[in-house]
Amino acid sequence: xxxxxxxxxxxxxxxxxxxxxxxxxxxxxxxxxxxxxxxxxxxxxxxxxxxxxxxxxxxxxxxxxxxxxxxxxxxxxxxxxxxxxxxxxxxxxxxxxxxxxxxxxxxxxxxxxxxxxxxxxxxxxxxxxxxxxxxxxxxxxxxxxxxxxxxxxxxxxxxxxxxxxxxxxxxxxxxxxxxxxxxxxxxxxxxxxxxxxxxxxxxxxxxxxxxxxxxxxxxxxxxxxxxxxxxxxxxxxxxxxxxxxxxxxxxxxxxxxxxxxxxxxxxxxxxxxxxxxxxxxxxxxxxxxxxxxxxxxxxxxxxxxxxxxxxxxxxxxxxxxxxxxxxxx
Numbered sequence: 001x002x003x004x005x006x007x008x009x010x011x012x013x014x015x016x017x018x019x020x021x022x023x024x025x026x027x028x029x030x031x032x033x034x035x036x037x038x039x040x041x042x043x044x045x046x047x048x049x050x051x052x053x054x055x056x057x058x059x060x061x062x063x064x065x066x067x068x069x070x071x072x073x074x075x076x077x078x079x080x081x082x083x084x085x086x087x088x089x090x091x092x093x094x095x096x097x098x099x100x101x102x103x104x105x106x107x108x109x110x111x112x113x114x115x116x117x118x119x120x121x122x123x124x125x126x127x128x129x130x131x132x133x134x135x136x137x138x139x140x141x142x143x144x145x146x147x148x149x150x151x152x153x154x155x156x157x158x159x160x161x162x163x164x165x166x167x168x169x170x171x172x173x174x175x176x177x178x179x180x181x182x183x184x185x186x187x188x189x190x191x192x193x194x195x196x197x198x199x200x201x202x203x204x205x206x207x208x209x210x211x212x213x214x215x216x217x218x219x220x221x222x223x224x225x226x227x228x229x230x231x232x233x234x235x236x237x238x239x240x241x242x243x244x245x246x247x248x249x250x251x252x253x254x255x256x257x258x259x260x261x262x263x264x265x266x267x268x269x270x271x272x273x274x275x276x277x278x279x280x281x282x283x284x285x286x287x288x289x290x291x292x293x294x295x296x297x298x299x300x301x302x303x304x305x306x307x308x309x310x311x312x313x314x315x316x317x318x319x320x321x322x323x324x325x326x327x328x329x
Contacts, residue, residue, distance in 0.1 A: 081119040082112075090118040105248045106172035107218065120165045128161030129154055173248070176218045180247050183216035185284055187223070188255065188277035196270050201259065202230050222246060236263055251280050 085091065095118060103113055132154040135141050142150050187208050194204035205227040213220035222243060229239035240256040258272040 082115050084122070085115050085118050088122070090122060094118050094121055101245060101248075102169055102173055104246045105176065106169045107176055107221070108169070108172075117165055117169065121162060124161035124164050125158040126161075128164075129158035132157035177248055179216045180219045180222065180252070181249060182284070183212055183219045184249070184251055185277060185280040186215060187212045187219055188273060188280055192270060192273040192277055195273060201269070202227055205230070251276070251283065254279075 091114070095114060099117070100114060103109075103117060108114075108117075136150045136154055142153065190208045190211055191204050194207055195201070199207070205223045209220045209223035209227065212223070225246075226239055226243045229242060230236055233239050237260050240259050244253040244256040255273070255276055258276060259269065261267055262269045262272070
């Protein structure tokens with residue numbers, strides 16, 4: 001029996017079959033990873049597809065927001081409002097450089113927003129006065145007051161109507177500045193990466209505008225407008241100064257001055273952008289810490305009004321119930 005086993009093992013055909021089987025197994029074992037595919041490539045492909053989908057969705061959202069905002073540079077002129085403003089010469093009486101600068105900070109560019117602003121400053125006092133007269137004298141409000149006080153209330157309403165457009169524009173400018181302020185440190189980081197990679201300032205503005213739009217549409221608009229001004233203005237310095245004046249932020253003004261100095265003296269921009277980016281992030285962190293530090297005093301009054309009565313009711317309620325039951329029985 002042992003001799004037959006040894007004979008089979010030493011048989012050249014058997015050895016050849018074993019070697020072929022081992023070779024086939026090794027071939028299949030080494031080929032299986034290739035047949036199953038590269039997981040890294042599959043993952044990278046999935047990430048790339050997901051990124052393209054998110055980018056397409058973001059571009060669609062930005063396009064819809066731009067459609068709703070109606071703040072383009074080519075806004076259609078209101079002919080009726082313009083004729084009234086020109087006949088009464090309201091630009092000389094009610095508008096100055098500060099008014100135009102405030103409108104730009106609020107995102108209203110061109111002549112038509114200024115025309116609408118002046119028109120509403122003219123019309124709204126009469127509208128508020130008419131509404132106050134109907135409310136006070138027609139509906140009998142403040143009937144217990146003398147007619148002089150009621151007339152003063154109507155005049156105050158007309159005065160408020162005169163300043164409603166100013167308050168509206170100031171509110172829009174404040175919200176726009178807050179949006180730009182929150183996204184500005186991230187935009188500086190992206191700009192620093194673009195500049196250090198070797199691309200030009202115009203391409204950096206365009207790339208940062210595309211990427212920062214998901215965080216702040218207002219900042220993306222300003223960067224796109226600055227990129228356009230860098231292309232057609234005779235002096236690039238004017239484009240940077242316009243960016244600082246439209247935003248009204250000191251951090252943006254510092255970056256504009258750094259870019260102007262780099263254009264004038266040929267100094268490296270990357271170092272200045274790195275320092276300014278760090279300062280912007282520190283300022284944002286300081287503002288967040290300031291808000292966090294102001295939170296406990298703000299919570300004191302709500303806690304006294306809403307939490308402490310409930311707490312006293314929960315603590316003293318059972319004792320009051322027991323005392324009332326003892327008095328009853």
